[in-house]
Amino acid sequence: MADVRLEGINKAYGTIQILRNVDLIIEHGEFVVFVGPSGSGKSTLLRMIGGLERISGGRLLIDNEVVNDVDAADRNIGMVFQSYALYPHMTVRENLAFPLRMANVTKAGIEARVAETASLLQIDHLLERKPRQLSGGQRQRVAIGRAIVREPKVFLFDEPLSNLDTELRVQMRVQIAKLHKQLGNTMIYVTHDQVEAMTMADKIVVLKDGNIEQVGSPHDLYHNPASRFVAGFIGSPKMNFLSGHIESAHATGMGVKLDAGATILVPVQPNQSLVGKPITVGIRPDDFSPSAAEKTDIGIEIDVDFVEHLGSVTYIYGNAGRESMVAKAPNAAAPSRSGKVRLAASPADCHLFMMNGNALRRLHAPANWS
Ligand code: ADP
Numbered sequence: 070m071a072d073v074r075l076e077g078i079n080k081a082y083g084t085i086q087i088l089r090n091v092d093l094i095i096e097h098g099e100f101v102v103f104v105g106p107s108g109s110g111k112s113t114l115l116r117m118i119g120g121l122e123r124i125s126g127g128r129l130l131i132d133n134e135v136v137n138d139v140d141a142a143d144r145n146i147g148m149v150f151q152s153y154a155l156y157p158h159m160t161v162r163e164n165l166a167f168p169l170r171m172a173n174v175t176k177a178g179i180e181a182r183v184a185e186t187a188s189l190l191q192i193d194h195l196l197e198r199k200p201r202q203l204s205g206g207q208r209q210r211v212a213i214g215r216a217i218v219r220e221p222k223v224f225l226f227d228e229p230l231s232n233l234d235t236e237l238r239v240q241m242r243v244q245i246a247k248l249h250k251q252l253g254n255t256m257i258y259v260t261h262d263q264v265e266a267m268t269m270a271d272k273i274v275v276l277k278d279g280n281i282e283q284v285g286s287p288h289d290l291y292h293n294p295a296s297r298f299v300a301g302f303i304g305s306p307k308m309n310f311l312s313g314h315i316e317s318a319h320a321t322g323m324g325v326k327l328d329a330g331a332t333i334l335v336p337v338q339p340n341q342s343l344v345g346k347p348i349t350v351g352i353r354p355d356d357f358s359p360s361a362a363e364k365t366d367i368g369i370e371i372d373v374d375f376v377e378h379l380g381s382v383t384y385i386y387g388n389a390g391r392e393s394m395v396a397k398a399p400n401a402a403a404p405s406r407s408g409k410v411r412l413a414a415s416p417a418d419c420h421l422f423m424m425n426g427n428a429l430r431r432l433h434a435p436a437n438w439s
């Protein structure tokens with residue numbers, strides 16, 4: 070049974086359309102991440118689900134009940150935002166107890182729920198402190214505690230880790246993912262950070278300019294991006310894009326001539342009408358190897374201008390003709406700083422994007438690992 074269902078959801082501020090016909094089904098217990106650049110409409114969508122923002126059009130259902138006009142307080146939803154919004158004059162214990170007191174829970178009930186929540190988030194030892202006596206990470210754990218203490222059906226998170234330093238962010242990411250496993254509730258999490266999305270989500274919703282660009286598992290989005298936008302947004306370093314044009318269509322794929330020189334047969338759904346048309350070839354930095362394994366591999370010569378040694382992996386940055394490139398190089402084969410290297414990639418690892426940005430379906434993308 071779907072926990073949250075969006076049907077043709079629209080949002081406008083005055084005459085400005087912010088979200089357009091958003092359709093989405095979120096199953097019970099799923100961890101769903103809304104990801105997209107700043108201004109793409111993630112917070113607005115989340116706030117409409119939470120009841121903090123009016124819905125201009127369409128239907129929002131929670132547990133099969135239309136809740137467009139139901140107050141935030143009556144939606145059984147817990148929310149955590151980037152700024153923690155704890156009551157500064159209350160201790161952690163009082164902060165956690167507050168939502169329960171508002172809901173008229175008994176004293177014994179409050180004590181039990183606060184103790185349980187504190188233990189789950191490992192903040193038992195902080196219960197008598199005030200928020201100002203806590204670190205950023207501890208404060209954010211209390212904010213999460215306050216959202217979960219009432220045992221809501223659905224949790225909403227809006228960039229809850231953005232104010233934390235990198236190390237703490239990684240720790241909290243793991244904690245929230247574990248919390249989701251323990252509680253098994255539906256969680257909807259907003260972030261502009263694709264790494265957070267990839268590491269936490271069961272299902273990622275990519276937003277761009279108020280539209281859903283693609284919905285899928287992290288694996289789907291990485292291996293079968295539906296558009297050049299998604300391909301460029303998911304994955305770090307970013308996918309390389311090379312221009313070329315379609316020379317031929319075959320049952321086994323499309324023949325592409327790259328402006329950089331090589332001609333390759335890319336195993337994608339063939340489409341005769343594209344022959345002669347310009348095309349963009351996408352290759353992930355990780356799909357390059359230092360030399361061709363097969364005669365059919367593409368070879369590209371790169372003028373290296375920067376080498377980034379990260380320990381287990383080395384990335385080389387440079388240009389192929391007029392196009393800037395990033396490629397993973399095994400440590401042993403990496404050039405010291407600058408110079409030329411010849412890299413190869415298998416056509417099976419290439420993505421093709423038409424001029425409208427849509428991808429051609431790959432015939433041999435790796436099977437889902439789940
Ligand atoms: P995101 O969370 O993805 O960064 P938002 O949902 O906050 O994006 O904003 C989406 C768009 O809606 C932005 O262009 C923003 O300027 C606009 N917007 C947000 N709130 C308001 C408002 N109260 N009035 C007018 N425009 C708004």
Ligand code: MG
Binds near residue numbers: 111112113
């Ligand atoms: Mg936002």
